[in-house]
Amino acid sequence: MKKDLTKVRNIGISAHIDSGKTTLTERILFYTNRIHAIHEVRGKDGVGAKMDSMELEKERGITIQSAATYCPWKDIDINIIDTPGHVDFTVEVERALRVLDGAILVLCSVGGVQSQSITVNRQMSRYNVPRIAFVNKCDRTGANPDKVTRQLREKLDLNAHMMQMPIGLESELQGMVDLVTMKAIYYEGEHGEKIREDEIPAELKDEAEERRSALLEEVSMFSEELMEALLEEGEISAELIHDAVRKGTLSLEFTPVFMGSAYKNKGVQSLLDAVQVYMPCPTDVANYALDLNNDEQEFPVTNDPDDPLIMLAFKLEDGRYGQLTYVRTYQGTLNKGDTVYNSRTGKKVKIGRLVRMHSDEMEEIDSCTAGDMVALFGVDCASGDTFTSEGLSCSMTSMHIPEPVISLAIxxxxxxxxxxxxxxxxxxxxxxxxxxxxxxxxxxxxxxxxxxxxxxxxxxxxxxxxxxxxxxxxxxxxAYRETVTERAEFNYTHKKQTGGSGQFGRVAGYLEPCEEGEYEFVDEIVGGAIPREFIGSCDKGFKKSLEKGSLCGAPITGVRCVINDGAAHAVDSSDVAFQLAAVGAFKDGYLKAKPVIMEPIMKVAAEGPAEFQGAIMGSLNQRRGMIIGTMEEGTYTVIEAEVPLSEMFGYSTTLRSLTQGKAEFTMEFATFKQVPKSVSEELVKKYQEEKKA
Amino acid sequence: MTKEDLIQSNPLRALGLGEKTDGKNQGMGLVMARAGLGKTAILVQIALDFMMRGDKVLHVSIGESIDKARSWYTDIFLLTTADMADAERREIEPEVMRNRMIMTFKESAFGLAKLEERLDDLVKQDVYKPNCLIVDGYDFSDSKATDMQGFIDLMESRDLDAIWFSAVSHRGDKRVSETGIPAPCHEMDEMFASVLFINPETEAIKLDIIKCTACEIDASAKLAFDPSTMLISKT
Missing domain, CATH: 3.30.70.870 (Elongation Factor G (Translational Gtpase), domain 3)
Known part of the structure; x- marks a missing residue:
């Protein structure tokens, strides 16, 4: 029997660090009967939250790796990826978003839209992920879901509207008014597991009516039926509203806002209902694969379990029982024992074990179909590989992987x-x-x-x-880089013919900048000046030379090495001789090609009260930063700048002291740029001294 | 093509940009058009001309994001330097873009006093001292000549060379000033030294020079605006 994909939801939970998303996931697992006891992130029982399975995560109270799990809610299966909140782990967030159909954006009701929420939202937009917002921590002092909803509109440019209104706030938080059904919902029992629906408290009735009218007016844009019903002032069914909200959400034109306090067990079940009603199923989302036989032309995947298999490995983990590969199936069915193809390596892979993950526990299954997210055992592959049925040559869109920017010697x-x-x-x-x-x-x-x-x-x-x-x-x-800026010729002969077996090889050609990639080797040898069997040796020699540049010892990138002449000796030429000749040739050409040092430039977003704008800008300026712009948002300002990473060490302390701790910043890699002359000279000098020492 | 060629061949030279009208500054400029015809593209070309000549521009965008404003500069820069060698373009781009800073405000949050405060912040902290202000998205429908006088005072007190604005005109509003400046700026004639109007005609879009104190163009020369590239050209 075909699996009903309309009953599958693949969702992620993303947020600014410490917004409580792991606690929220914990509650979701509890209410869906996947776990039977609640453990807090930094709980006194020392068990830690279920999704934070690594010891370190439990200790620090932050999520480092995204663990995948699934849970059933009413008649649907929800696959959840818990994603890390810190910007340093964005690749995890991005990978999760790549394979998800929808996401919950968790926000703190006091902190509102924070810097990381902006980054996460941008990533969601990049992958066209429909989202619903959950304003968490409504039990905290200073909780203000209205302010957070406003910030979602103003700061994230989302058409966000509250689907509920709180009954009480802060320590008085009792429950929520559902603005669709116009019922008060209370979460009772020891862990809020008993839902009680009641009439809306009299003092909130008018406000609820007003909010509902505004909501209906907004969502009627997405449904003609609803608009007509509103004009005719007739009865408006919940289904009609759900349908309009769902359409708006899926088209990314509307963001429904839910609220509660995961810690106090309030609002989580309503959020799960929203996932069921408003989040897309796998067939609602268009996913595309690249046809490797047809110049990587995009084609849509079918989601049909009867079609040939296409699935993407989006995460690897090396656990106690060997490598665990998380996959998302886009079409076809995978059965235990099937043989599939890794489209990157072209190798056959036999699927021995298939498991459904529940954080660090697993459950054996026999098959998975389109739309599913499961894990494979013992499959040797890299993150981002695509597996297909025999005869299908395609790959899912490659994932955006940023370059590393910082290094440590260990x-x-x-x-x-x-x-x-x-x-x-x-x-x-x-x-x-x-x-x-x-x-x-x-x-x-x-x-x-x-x-x-x-x-x-x-x-x-x-x-x-x-x-x-x-x-x-x-x-x-x-992580500095070196690159060349000009074309330069080389002509080098490696010769060692004094006693014993000799070495001989001459390599001539030129180096030039290559913008398309890190390195390119071009063979323009004609007439066998360098015998065929030694062409590969030249390539090897050049590659070796790229490991360390002579300016500051950084790897060399963006260079094309072209060989167009050379010479060999019938007896003394060998693989090693040509490798060494290429190394010599590279050295010969490199300094003539005007090499420069490149440094990673970070895109920094610092936000704080407007009165500190000048001070923050000044501090970024002092760090060789180029201020791109400022964004005035009410009483606070966001300053965007591009700053060299080398100048950003210890910036959080500087920023805190400059702004009485009221400003914060995030940064992500933007690009590599040439270092200024003074910095370059210093780096060269330092490297020379290190070499001497 | 070099940067110098680009500056010299810029059709905006016809407007006398860079010339001081009264020995102090170039006065205020205004680009008018109906919504969606390309006012920002023209403002950005004016700004890029300043930036290429080494002057610093503060681009004040009201109601738009930094990224959006920034992408206008990236796109227009690429178009205007299309004839330049890649290496040359790569070399001058950071040099030119260093002369630009973007400041965005919500419509409801923008005001002259706030702008003055932010501008002074930049100058006092020695972060950035602009020569030219570009104000895109200012709501003229609610503005009077006295408000514009405030900007003239700002230009003089902060030693700015020019301030350029964009303003939306409406097809149905037929009011015009004596010199031909359409509503809602028809009562601010004397406030602006230069006024450009994007005039859509059947086949091409003309860029009418309604007013230009520093112009040294011959009367027959006209500017056009190519809607496909958003670039100003001579006709």
Whole structure:
């Protein structure tokens, strides 16, 4: 029997850090009977929330990895991805959004729309994810869902409207008025599990009527039937309103706002009802695959379980039982024991075990169909790989992976730590494409690089805790790059013919800037000046040269190496000889190609009360920042600037002291730009001194 | 094509941009059109001309986001430098864009006093001292000549070279000033040194120079506006 996809919801939960989204997920799992006891994020029972399965997450009270889980609610299956809130982990958020059909944007009723909410909202817009907003923590002092809804409109440009109004606020929060059914809802019982519907309290009736009228007027834009019913002043059914709100939500033109307090067990079930009614099912959302046989032309996936399989691996985890691969199925059916194709590697993969994940517990299943999100066991692949049935050559759209911007040197404390560190790094780099590692051959240090200080900090901690790998950590370094700015010729002969077997190879050609990618090798040799079997050796030699530039020791990118002449010796030429010749040739051409140092530039958004605008701008200016603009939003200002990462270390302390702790900032990688001459000279000098030492 | 060529060949030279009208500044300018015809595109071309000549521009956008304003500059810059070699363009882009700062306000939150305060903030903290102000999205329907006098005072007291505004005219509103400035700016004639009007005709869109104190153009020269590229050209 075909699975009814209209009864599936793939949703994510995203928010600013500490808005309570993990607590909310915990409650969702409780009310859907997936867990039978509630544990708080920083609870006294020491168990921690279910979705924060890593020890470190439990300890810090923040979500680091997004764990996937599913829960049934009424007659639908909801697959939930709990996503991290800190900006350093945005790749996790982005990956989750890529495979989701809808999302809940959680906001704090006191903090409102905060800087990370803006980033998350931008990401949701990038992937056209329909969203509903949940204003959490309505039990807190200063809770103001109206203000938050206004901010959703003003700061995030969402057409946000409250679908409920609170009955009491702060410590007086009792329940909500449903503006669709016009009933008061109370969440009773020890954990708010008993829903009681009642008449709206008399003192709130007029306000509720007013709010409902405004809501209906707004959503009538999405339904002609509703508009007619309103004009005729006839009876308006809840279905009619639901239908209009759903249309508006799916078209991203309307954002329904719900509210409550997950911690106080209020409002969560109504939010689940909203997920059921307003969030899209897999067939409501158009997803496209790229046809690899037809110049990567986009084509829509069908969502039909009977069609050939297309599924995307969106997350890897290396757990106790081997690699776990989270997949989203876009069409077709996958059964246990099936053989599928990895369209990137072209390799056949047999699916041995298929599981449905529930945080760190799993449940064996026999098959999954279009629209499902499950996990595979023992499949060797990378995050972002597409699996298909035989004969289908396509790939899901590639995911946006930012370049790492910061690096640290790590040194294992002893031999045992060395082995464990390698294991850990191997796992982390497979799981997280923004976390990279390499060995600096000169210093013999292992370098890890990632998206921010906290990002690397978390991996170092995980290394210590999960792998018992004690490491010493160096100071964070900015991931500089070197590149060439001009075309330059090279002509180099590597010759070692004194005694024993000799080495000979001559490589000639030119280097030039290559904007399309990191490196390109072009073979323009004619007439066999360099024998075919040594062309690959030249490529290898150039690649080796790119590992470390001669200006500041940073990797070289954006260079095209073209070989057009050379010479070989019948006896003395070899793979090694041509590799060394290419290294020499690169060295010969590199300095003539006017190399420059590039540095990562971050897009910084600092927000705070308007009276601090000048001070914040001044501080960014002092850090070589280029102010892009300011946005006046009532009493506060958002300042957007592009600032070199090297100048941003310790900025949070500066910002706090400048603004009496009233301003905050977020930053994300924007681009690489050439460093100014003075900075370049300093970096070159420092590198030369290090080399001498 | 070099940056200097671009500056010299800019059709906006016809407006005498860069010339001081009374020895102090260039006065205030106004771009008028019905909604959606390309006022912002013209303001951005005027701003880019200042920026290319090394002057600093503060772009005040009322009711639009920083990203939107910024993308206008990116797009118009790419179009105006289409004949330039890629390497040259890449080199001058950061140099030119460094001369621009965007300041956005909600419609309800904008006011001259607030703008003065923010501007002084920038100058006092030594963050940015603009030579030219671009004010896009100002609501003239609710504005009087005295409000404009406030901007003239601001220009003089803060040593600005020019302030350029955009204003929406309405097809149904036939009121015009003696010099031909349409409503709602018809009673502010003397406040502006230059007034441009985007005039849609059947086949092309003309850019009428209604008023131009610093113009040194020959009377027959006309400016046109290409709606497909949003660029100003000579006709």
């Amino acid at each position: 040194v294992p404390a002893d031999n045992k730590a060395q082995v464990n560190m390698s294991k850990a790094l191997n796992r982390f780099t497979k799981e997280d494409p923004t976390f990279r590692t390499y060995v600096d051959h000169e210093t013999n240090e292992t370098i890890v690089s990632g998206m921010g200080e906290l990002h690397l900090d978390v991996y170092i901690e995980r290394m210590k805790r999960e792998y018992k790998a004690e490491v010493q950590v160096g100071a964070p370094q900015v």
